[in-house]
Amino acid sequence: MTAQTDFVPLTLCVLTVSDTRTPDNDTSGDYLALSIGQAGHRLHEKRIVKDNRYEVRAIVAHWIADESIDGVIVTGGTGFTGRDSTPEAIVPLLDKEMPGFGEMFRAISFDEIGASTMQSRAFAGLSNNTFVFCLPGSTSACRTAWEKLIRAQLDATTKPCNLAGLMPRLREI
16 A cells, blocks of 8 residues: 555544653653644543553543544553553454564664563554554653654655555455
């Protein structure tokens, strides 16, 4: 599939999963929200939720049920501690997984943080025709994912192909 010639603004949501972040110190969520706007997209909503798989799942399920929302970016809860539960919360909601996202994120992160990237369970997929990206909670990791992977794929002008260009075809049966 070839890229479109015109930029198409998407409507996106940002969810920060953290037991410690507040609106005053949510640097990762703030970075993503700002970057979404700077890229020409619309921020529908930005929220912070405690690391509780059922609360995380409920918020994301609400967003993916809204047909006006094109994508959700979740930051936090992708590690290995007892409270990290973003994959367990979100994977059951996915219709299709995007293994290449997590693989590419970890490959790129290896150049930045070495073997520590093994601790990341970053992933992405498609749920009810909505793209869902789940990133680590660090602002640096969010910057890496946005600047090196997500931004270009949500831009309909990226060649040779992009996720935004697939959106009209997601509802095909």
